[in-house]
Amino acid sequence: MININSFNDLSWLPLTHAPLDLAAVLLLALGIKGLGKVRSARAANRLAALALAIAVLGLLLQQGLQGWPWLLAGAVAGSLLGVLVAQKAAMTAMPQLVALFNGCGGMASLLVALAAAALPTQTGLLALVSIVVSVLVGGITFSGSLVAMAKLQEWLQTPAWMLQPARHWVNGLTAASALALGWWVCSGHSIALLPLALLSLLLGVGLTLPIGGADMPVVISLLNSYSGVAAAAAGFVVGSELLIVAGAMVGTAGLILTQVMCNAMNRSLTSVLFGGALGGASATSADQGEYSGVTSCSPEECAMTLEQAQRVVFVPGYGLAVAQAQHSLKEVAQLLERHGVEVSYAIHPVAGRMPGHMNVLLAEADVPYDQLIEMEAINPDFPRTDVVIVLGANDVVNPQARTDASSPLFGMPVLHVEEAATVFVVKRSLGAGYAGIRNSLFECPNTSMIFGDAKQVLNGLAQELRELGVGKTTKDLAKVA
Secondary structure, three states: OOOHHHHHOOOOOOOOHHHHHHHHHHHHHHHHHHOOOHHHHHHHHHHHHHHHHHHHHHHHHHHOHHHHHHHHHHHHHHHHHHHHHHHHOOHHHHHHHHHHHHHHHHHHHHHHHHHHHOOOOOOOHHHHHHHHHHHHHHHHHHHHHHHHHHHHOOOOOOOHHHHOOHHHHHHHHHHHHHHHHHHHHHOOOHHHHHHHHHHHHHHHHHHHOOOOHHHHHHHHHHHHHHHHHHHHHHHHHHOOHHHHHHHHHHHHHHHHHHHHHHHHOOOOHHHHHHOOOOOOOOOOOOOOOOOOOOOEOOHHHHHHHHHOOOEEEEEEOHHHHHHOOHHHHHHHHHHHHHOOOEEEEEEOOOOOOOOOHHHHHHHHOOOOHHHEEEHHHHHHHHHHOOEEEEEOOOHHHOOHHHHOOOOOOOOOOOOOHHHOOEEEEEEOOOOOOOOOOOOHHHHOOOEEEEEOOHHHHHHHHHHHHHHOOOOOOHHHHHHHO
């Protein structure tokens, strides 16, 4: 007979939390691996969510019935809040959403470490070092992520005084003070934890606030790595192998993504963190001057050119996401495909605001995965492309990155769209891109501008194509005759 008191520790259950933790780790690893490919990303995301659900179940089994109400209440509240925020976030706000989630992860690690520090068992050197790392990195991640989100949302601008060289001394002094407090905590003075947490929050603001908007996606990726480090440290604090492994995977993945983004922007991480905004002080008057020889056209003229094309490449950018025109783009592509045109989409690593932004946007419109071609693979194909349509992209198609050694963009890998026979650029105006650099593509003799909102232009283009008979089957043409 089972004693009712045994229900508190649940030791009578045949399934303990250890196998569940192991299953969660394995599923999370498979989920992160699957996120590396567009075709498997959705299933991988569900797999990772299942892993975290199993981890929560394992924690419930470990804590016993006394801890269930609080743990369940926190899990339900967090889940509901996450669903509401994710549903309300626009596609253009995905980087801000990622930054917010990074910050929540950092604050969670900080609070876990502060709570664990109050326990009498946390006296060993490893435990104290883990607490210090979790508080320091968690605080930097939280405040830095909130600043990054606010800057991308255009709620916050960099104050002029934050661009002065003296900021490096202030940040250095703050970091040194935080390390000194961390050493004091490791010496057994837990009273220094609260000042350490405060300094870590200030350091996150001081490190992130001076960085320009063009570099902010790199910062968000780095903060993602920080959140993993903080989670791994929190795992050492509470003795959770799952947190250690998961945090290490997230930290490593974040560092790899940061390096990929720096390479895609031809930027070093040190220049991003300490050098100010991309295209800021180094932009010359020539970079920002007036355009000359720009040609514009209407959707009707573009449709007539597309009617004769055999290969068309679309280049999606942030403007496409702002206009929510992905479904209109899919409609135009389907008309061309039924007309026998080869259609593909050129994906730059940092088109939009972060890697994968355009992939997710096009996935919403059920664009076939095999039509999404990365920059390195599609660049050699532009010389044999009849028409390229650039939709809201700017810096990632700027030829100055290849031809003008004086340009701040020089050396940044870009899409070689100017090598196509004809280029149409759909844009609201001739305004500069996120880096603040004029785009010499607009002045190329084979480039025509189509000014207007991307969705309106694409809808007009689809209508013009239908009137030309593009996309109609033989049966449809017979009905018309």
